[in-house]
Amino acid sequence: MGQPPDRHLALLLLLLLWGQRSNPEVRRPSCDRCDRRLACNCSCGGWTCVPTVTDRALTLDLSFNYITAVTGDDLTGHGALGSLSLHGNKVSAIHPSAFDPLWSLEELDLSDNQLSVLDHRWFLRLGALRELNLLHNPYSRLGSGAVFRPLVRLRRLRFGGPALEELKRGDLSGVTELEELTVDANNLTRYEAGALAYVWPLDRVTLRLRGPFLGNTSLASAVLGDVSYPETQLVLEDLNVMRNRSAQPFRETASRRVRKITFRNFSVSDEAIVDLLMVMNGTFWLNGTLPQFQWERAKRTDHKSIDEFFMRNVVVLKVFHFASFLELSFLLHYPSKVSIINSQVFVMPCLTSRLLVNLQYLDLSDNLLTDLTMMETLCNGDGTLKGLRALNVSGNALKSLSTMSQQVAKLSKLTHLDISRNGYSFMPMGCTWPSTLRYLNISRAKLTSITPCLPVTLEVLDLSYNDLNRFTVPLPALRELHLSGNKLLRLPPGGRFPNLQTLTVQSNTLNTFGPADLRGYKRLQDLQAGQNKFVCSCDFVHFLRSALRGVGDVHLTDGAESYVCDSPLHLQGEPVGRVRLSVVACHRVLFVSVSCGAALLVGVLACVLLWRLHAFWYLKMMWAWLRAKRSSRRRRRDGEASEQLLSYDAFVSYSERDAGWVENFLVPELEEPRDNDEGATTHRAPRPLTLCLHKRDFLPGHWIVDNIMSAMERSRRTVFVLSENFVLSDWCRYELDFSHFKLFDGSAGGEAAILVLLEPLSKEDVPKRFCKLRKLMSSNTYLEWPQREEGRAEFWRRLRCAVGGGEDDPLPRDPSGLLTLCR
Ligand SMILES: *[C@@H]1O[C@H](CO)[C@@H](O)[C@H](O)[C@H]1NC(C)=O
Ligand SMILES: *[C@@H]1O[C@H](CO)[C@@H](O)[C@H](O)[C@H]1NC(C)=O
Ligand SMILES: *[C@@H]1O[C@H](CO)[C@@H](O)[C@H](O)[C@H]1NC(C)=O
Ligand SMILES: *[C@@H]1O[C@H](CO)[C@@H](O)[C@H](O)[C@H]1NC(C)=O
Ligand SMILES: *[C@@H]1O[C@H](CO)[C@@H](O)[C@H](O)[C@H]1NC(C)=O
Ligand SMILES: *[C@@H]1O[C@H](CO)[C@@H](O)[C@H](O)[C@H]1NC(C)=O
Ligand SMILES: *[C@@H]1O[C@H](CO)[C@@H](O)[C@H](O)[C@H]1NC(C)=O
Numbered sequence: 001m002g003q004p005p006d007r008h009l010a011l012l013l014l015l016l017l018w019g020q021r022s023n024p025e026v027r028r029p030s031c032d033r034c035d036r037r038l039a040c041n042c043s044c045g046g047w048t049c050v051p052t053v054t055d056r057a058l059t060l061d062l063s064f065n066y067i068t069a070v071t072g073d074d075l076t077g078h079g080a081l082g083s084l085s086l087h088g089n090k091v092s093a094i095h096p097s098a099f100d101p102l103w104s105l106e107e108l109d110l111s112d113n114q115l116s117v118l119d120h121r122w123f124l125r126l127g128a129l130r131e132l133n134l135l136h137n138p139y140s141r142l143g144s145g146a147v148f149r150p151l152v153r154l155r156r157l158r159f160g161g162p163a164l165e166e167l168k169r170g171d172l173s174g175v176t177e178l179e180e181l182t183v184d185a186n187n188l189t190r191y192e193a194g195a196l197a198y199v200w201p202l203d204r205v206t207l208r209l210r211g212p213f214l215g216n217t218s219l220a221s222a223v224l225g226d227v228s229y230p231e232t233q234l235v236l237e238d239l240n241v242m243r244n245r246s247a248q249p250f251r252e253t254a255s256r257r258v259r260k261i262t263f264r265n266f267s268v269s270d271e272a273i274v275d276l277l278m279v280m281n282g283t284f285w286l287n288g289t290l291p292q293f294q295w296e297r298a299k300r301t302d303h304k305s306i307d308e309f310f311m312r313n314v315v316v317l318k319v320f321h322f323a324s325f326l327e328l329s330f331l332l333h334y335p336s337k338v339s340i341i342n343s344q345v346f347v348m349p350c351l352t353s354r355l356l357v358n359l360q361y362l363d364l365s366d367n368l369l370t371d372l373t374m375m376e377t378l379c380n381g382d383g384t385l386k387g388l389r390a391l392n393v394s395g396n397a398l399k400s401l402s403t404m405s406q407q408v409a410k411l412s413k414l415t416h417l418d419i420s421r422n423g424y425s426f427m428p429m430g431c432t433w434p435s436t437l438r439y440l441n442i443s444r445a446k447l448t449s450i451t452p453c454l455p456v457t458l459e460v461l462d463l464s465y466n467d468l469n470r471f472t473v474p475l476p477a478l479r480e481l482h483l484s485g486n487k488l489l490r491l492p493p494g495g496r497f498p499n500l501q502t503l504t505v506q507s508n509t510l511n512t513f514g515p516a517d518l519r520g521y522k523r524l525q526d527l528q529a530g531q532n533k534f535v536c537s538c539d540f541v542h543f544l545r546s547a548l549r550g551v552g553d554v555h556l557t558d559g560a561e562s563y564v565c566d567s568p569l570h571l572q573g574e575p576v577g578r579v580r581l582s583v584v585a586c587h588r589v590l591f592v593s594v595s596c597g598a599a600l601l602v603g604v605l606a607c608v609l610l611w612r613l614h615a616f617w618y619l620k621m622m623w624a625w626l627r628a629k630r631s632s633r634r635r636r637r638d639g640e641a642s643e644q645l646l647s648y649d650a651f652v653s654y655s656e657r658d659a660g661w662v663e664n665f666l667v668p669e670l671e672e673p674r675d676n677d678e679g680a681t682t683h684r685a686p687r688p689l690t691l692c693l694h695k696r697d698f699l700p701g702h703w704i705v706d707n708i709m710s711a712m713e714r715s716r717r718t719v720f721v722l723s724e725n726f727v728l729s730d731w732c733r734y735e736l737d738f739s740h741f742k743l744f745d746g747s748a749g750g751e752a753a754i755l756v757l758l759e760p761l762s763k764e765d766v767p768k769r770f771c772k773l774r775k776l777m778s779s780n781t782y783l784e785w786p787q788r789e790e791g792r793a794e795f796w797r798r799l800r801c802a803v804g805g806g807e808d809d810p811l812p813r814d815p816s817g818l819l820t821l822c823r
């Protein structure tokens with residue numbers, strides 16, 4: 001046994017591969033569009049053959065693909081499949097045992113395919129099938145033998161198509177208890193009586209029998225007869241009943257006491273309708289809508305039970321052959337409700353109207369009525385239709401409101417009038433309406449203004465979707481007012497509608513509304529005012545949010561989403577209910593006043609603080625100093641001229657309180673010097689000095705600072721009379737400051753300050769902010785006014801020397817300390 005074991009393995013693999021290759025499963029594409037409930041939707045997948053899906057699939061939808069055949073293996077293993085759809089493929093061949101594995105299949109849809117022959121072997125194992133659809137395949141008959149016999153549980157069956165020509169007895173044998181049967185037999189030419197019988201009890205039978213109805217009515221009768229049971233609903237589609245003969249098959253249904261027949265896509269002539277009603281002979285009464293005509297059983301031969309006549313979307317093909325129901329006159333006495341909607345009615349002749357003696361409700365909406373034909377319909381307003389309570393001519397071509405009001409004026413029971421969706425553009429000043437009118441609908445017209453034409457008896461008025469921009473007519477009985485879709489800028493004044501409960505003003509041009517607007521409405525409960533261009537002011541937002549929460553009597557019933565801000569820009573599109581406005585925006589006045597108040601307070605505090613810190617004084621000083629500097633510069637520019645300006649020897653700076661000393665001692669002593677008593681010979685009388693005193697020499701009318709400055713400019717020296725009072729005086733401080741400025745100003749070389757201390761004052765007594773004075777006091781020596789008589793002569797001498805010295809002896813002067821020179 002020399003073969004190594006992997007040889008065996010290779011052989012096995014090869015075999016396996018070959019085996020797989022030969023397996024057709026490999027060539028089939030797979031579809032993995034299955035959801036968690038194992039429903040596989042392989043619809044519209046472009047498959048040309050049945051794709052593989054998981055064996056556990058419960059639903060398989062293969063509709064709208066290009067599958068042409070179902071082979072014997074395609075569905076193997078799908079024992080769990082409950083529903084299979086092959087609708088809309090090109091299947092022309094199905095292997096006889098293709099469906100055999102589907103033993104739990106309940107629904108099978110093979111409609112819209114190319115099956116030209118039905119094979120009974122397909123269904124042999126489908127005992128569980130409940131629903132089978134074979135519509136629209138090109139088979140002309142159901143095949144040889146009973147195809148459906150194995151389908152013992154079948155409940156819904158659909159078959160037929162344009163190609164179906166023949167139905168034979170036995171075709172449906174074995175099918176005994178259907179709930180729904182649909183047979184598309186428009187082209188049926190051969191029918192063996194009884195072919196569709198015995199499939200009862202049926203809930204619903206849908207038949208397409210256009211060909212038989214047109215060609216072989218006895219065939220149609222036979223088909224109808226076989227499926228007509230009292231409990232069965234008969235649906236007839238695509239019918240064309242034009243001649244009296246076409247109506248004959250219904251005699252069969254009438255005799256079989258069918259309760260309900262529904263027509264879909266039904267073309268009928270007015271003659272045929274009469275025939276139909278005759279044939280039915282009161283068996284049915286009219287209910288339902290076209291194209292779904294529905295007749296229901298009434299008491300036999302009792303047309304009186306026809307209460308309502310309703311037609312909608314009826315297309316009148318040959319208008320000029322239309323006999324306006326006059327042939328139905330035997331019926332027209334009875335109905336109290338007639339609706340002929342969207343059926344191209346352009347007139348209902350007065351003769352017809354006169355027949356409708358029991359009419360209470362007439363709906364001719366969405367037709368082609370004009371003012372003229374309306375006059376014919378209402379017999380020129382003579383009060384025919386005297387029982388009429390509601391008239392609906394919405395959606396016609398009416399234009400004159402006064403014509404309309406005249407036409408209905410004599411309808412003494414009319415309460416409802418719907419003339420909406422017409423061409424009314426003008427409202428006359430006065431109209432005559434029946435006194436009973438309660439409901440008036442003129443919505444979707446083109447009215448631009450309203451007048452007292454509106455009857456005061458109205459309880460419901462709909463004027464929505466016009467072009468109104470105001471609404472002022474008082475309507476005391478009104479309960480409902482609809483004004484949506486107009487151009488109102490504000491709510492109508494509530495005082496005119498004391499009974500109003502409902503008001504709709506959506507889609508207008510309202511910017512805002514509020515409690516003040518609503519106060520007038522005493523009974524308003526329901527307001528709809530959304531879809532307007534709201535300006536989201538604080539008041540409005542606040543009001544609306546509380547209204548939306550249900551605060552107050554008025555309820556906004558159109559939902560919070562309808563209320564959207566249009567401005568301001570940053571809130572555009574924002575639902576009002578969600579807008580949050582800041583406090584600043586909402587209480588602007590309060591905010592401004594509070595902030596102004598705060599600013600004022602801060603200002604006052606700052607002022608107090610500054611005052612406490614003498615900031616004003618510093619500022620004044622600074623300003624004066626700048627002026628001084630400027631004027632000194634100007635003077636310097638003028639050059640020599642300034643020398644000539646000097647007209648005083650000294651400017652005396654003193655406090656007003658020290659005026660006594662200055663006037664009594666200083667001035668006499670310096671300006672009018674006496675000869676010295678002791679030695680007149682040795683001492684000649686000193687030269688009188690000229691002093692500048694503010695009291696005496698300041699120019700009246702000039703600003704004091706200017707005066708001070710010019711005085712100092714024009715004086716050679718400045719004498720400061722220092723005392724407690726001096727320190728307290730503002731002006732003295734200025735003077736001191738100017739002089740100091742001059743003192744250090746290089747160009748003012750010849751000038752200097754002289755300090756006279758009137759009372760003992762140490763540097764420490766001077767407040768800190770007079771730093772200049774303190775500096776002067778520390779750097780300059782000063783003359784001290786002696787309290788005793790003895791020292792005074794010396795004092796005066798030294799002072800005189802200091803003030804006038806410069807003139808007497810041309811000694812060089814130290815600008816900072818002149819006093820020292822006179823020691
Ligand atoms: C399957 O998918 C198609 C589109 O691919 C869709 O139209 C159809 O409704 C789906 N069917 C079901 C049952 O979900
Ligand atoms: C009815 O059959 C004829 C011929 O048998 C065919 O021409 C016609 O198209 C069929 N009608 C319909 C609606 O398919
Ligand atoms: C009408 O149909 C019946 C029943 O199928 C048949 O016996 C009869 O020959 C048909 N008539 C015509 C004119 O085709
Ligand atoms: C209505 O019936 C006509 C034949 O009478 C048919 O041509 C048309 O396709 C049908 N329409 C619908 C929507 O079924
Ligand atoms: C059908 O109408 C014709 C005249 O158009 C009439 O001679 C015939 O008797 C009517 N048939 C029936 C069954 O009413
Ligand atoms: C309806 O049928 C009854 C008999 O059942 C008959 O007396 C009556 O005249 C018929 N009415 C019409 C309008 O054909
Ligand atoms: C008329 O038919 C409609 C639809 O089938 C049904 O809902 C309604 O109850 C019927 N009206 C009467 C009065 O039977």
Ligand SMILES: *[C@@H]1O[C@H](CO)[C@@H](O)[C@H](O)[C@H]1NC(C)=O
Nearest residue numbers: 341363365392393394416418
């Ligand atoms: C009148 O007819 C229109 C359209 O069919 C309908 O919307 C309206 O409610 C009707 N009016 C009355 C009062 O029934």
Ligand SMILES: *[C@@H]1O[C@H](CO)[C@@H](O)[C@H](O)[C@H]1NC(C)=O
Nearest residue numbers: 394420421441443460462482
């Ligand atoms: C008024 O008529 C319009 C259009 O026919 C309709 O939509 C509206 O509901 C009617 N108004 C009232 C209050 O019935």
